[in-house]
Amino acid sequence: xxxxxxxxxxxxxxxxxxxxxxxxxVMMSWEDSIMKASADYICEGGGDILEIGFGxxxxxxxxxxxxxxxxxxxxxHPQVIKKAKAWAEDKPNVTIVEGDWYEVxxxxxxxDGIFYDTWADxxxxxxxxxxxxxxxxxARVTWWNNFTDTDDVFYTEGTTYQALDVEPVxxxxxxxxxxxxxxxxxxx
Amino acid sequence: xxxxxSGTGDGKVQSLISPTWAGARDTTAGGSVxxxxxxxxxFVAVQRFGSRGGGxxxxxxxxxxxxxxxxxxxxVEDVTLNIYGYSGNDGSIWGVxxxxxxxxxxxxxxxxxxxxxxxxxxxxxxxxxTEINTGGGxxxxxGYNSLSGTSDxxxxxxxESTITIVMTDYSxxxxxxxxxxxxxxxxxxxxxxxxxxxxxxxxxxKMAGYGHEINTVAAVSIGKVNTVATANIGKINTVD
Numbered sequence: 001x002x003x004x005x006x007x008x009x010x011x012x013x014x015x016x017x018x019x020x021x022x023x024x025x026v027m028m029s030w031e032d033s034i035m036k037a038s039a040d041y042i043c044e045g046g047g048d049i050l051e052i053g054f055g056x057x058x059x060x061x062x063x064x065x066x067x068x069x070x071x072x073x074x075x076x077h078p079q080v081i082k083k084a085k086a087w088a089e090d091k092p093n094v095t096i097v098e099g100d101w102y103e104v105x106x107x108x109x110x111x112d113g114i115f116y117d118t119w120a121d122x123x124x125x126x127x128x129x130x131x132x133x134x135x136x137x138x139a140r141v142t143w144w145n146n147f148t149d150t151d152d153v154f155y156t157e158g159t160t161y162q163a164l165d166v167e168p169v170x171x172x173x174x175x176x177x178x179x180x181x182x183x184x185x186x187x188x
Numbered sequence: 189x190x191x192x193x194s195g196t197g198d199g200k201v202q203s204l205i206s207p208t209w210a211g212a213r214d215t216t217a218g219g220s221v222x223x224x225x226x227x228x229x230x231f232v233a234v235q236r237f238g239s240r241g242g243g244x245x246x247x248x249x250x251x252x253x254x255x256x257x258x259x260x261x262x263x264v265e266d267v268t269l270n271i272y273g274y275s276g277n278d279g280s281i282w283g284v285x286x287x288x289x290x291x292x293x294x295x296x297x298x299x300x301x302x303x304x305x306x307x308x309x310x311x312x313x314x315x316x317x318t319e320i321n322t323g324g325g326x327x328x329x330x331g332y333n334s335l336s337g338t339s340d341x342x343x344x345x346x347x348e349s350t351i352t353i354v355m356t357d358y359s360x361x362x363x364x365x366x367x368x369x370x371x372x373x374x375x376x377x378x379x380x381x382x383x384x385x386x387x388x389x390x391x392x393x394k395m396a397g398y399g400h401e402i403n404t405v406a407a408v409s410i411g412k413v414n415t416v417a418t419a420n421i422g423k424i425n426t427v428d
Contacts, residue, residue: 024205024245118241119238121238146239146243154242174240
């Protein structure tokens with residue numbers, strides 16, 4: 001079953017679904033420090049911000065704390081879209097774009113900051129090739145990095161990494177105690 | 189010909205889901221045991237799931253069959269392992285020699301395979317007990333699948349009192365190759381916990397010296413011949 005067809009369960013510390021008797025955590029609250037650091041980096045220059053994947057809304061909250069012009073969120077899971085819309089009701093600079101980021105990419109604008117954080121993304125390998133169409137000169141881009149500073153699958157020339165000490169609780173997607181936050185300043 | 193059925197101690201050990209292939213496969217302990225299971229679509233399987241940020245997660249399933257072969261005496265000519273298939277034939281399957289365990293199956297049997305050490309291939313290292321079945325149309329999901337035993341299996345059936353056969357995926361697990369696309373690569377099968385024995389795993393053991401044509405039965409031995417099948421009557425050349 002595709003991810004968007006899974007029934008998600010929302011708890012205070014995680015969002016997950018169960019398939020074949022196994023719990024698949026999509027996002028968890030232990031990531032808070034990573035979400036804050038990611039949000040702060042892409043908002044360093046202010047301007048228009050694109051967030052691909054809403055999740056628990058942790059990073060979205062940190063993006064809103066920064067001084068920005070607009071905040072566009074692309075989300076594809078129906079249950080998360082409802083959560084994102086409810087969250088955005090009192091935030092006039094937020095736009096929710098429903099659908100798979102790859103399918104709606106041509107409807108998007110260009111941005112000063114981008115945070116890409118998706119789950120079981122069929123178009124994950126297109127992310128770096130699509131980036132030039134979504135970025136303004138000097139845009140700051142980061143993404144969820146399951147890997148290290150040497151084997152990040154989205155590494156692009158010029159990317160630097162900030163090592164963050166983390167303490168993940170039991171989960172299926174990230175088990176290391178250091179998270180390497182990618183930092184890429186696009187088109188110098 | 190003798191048929192020896194798998195003991196009800198058979199079952200499956202599956203790894204934890206891990207963000208790395210090695211984390212799922214190259215572990216000395218699985219994540220959970222299914223030892224009272226009737227059938228399983230993932231009798232053997234490797235799985236790759238999508239995850240965060242271009243990552244993937246993996247899980248490996250291996251089944252353990254035990255056979256009490258202490259009743260086998262004499263020379264074994266041939267052994268075949270028979271497994272009744274269940275839904276799932278997108279993978280491949282083979283049997284290797286397991287280290288015999290006492291009592292119940294535990295997570296620590298996950299890598300108890302003779303000749304195999306975690307991190308290496310099984311292929312070429314583990315003691316191969318059966319032929320490879322490549323799955324798909326070659327693996328019936330509604331009938332028995334016969335896997336020819338190797339000479340190692342034949343020799344152990346002849347010389348040991350109990351044997352353990354570990355069934356694993358061949359294409360990925362045995363060769364230590366991570367799947368490159370998301371999916372479940374599996375072969376399904378029944379265990380001995382299924383009611384009755386009509387779908388239980390079993391060994392067909394052919395003993396040497398049986399099935400040969402009888403050329404002569406001495407007069408003093410005629411009384412010892414209990415039955416001659418109709419089809420075999422023509423093979424008896426002489427009766428004193």
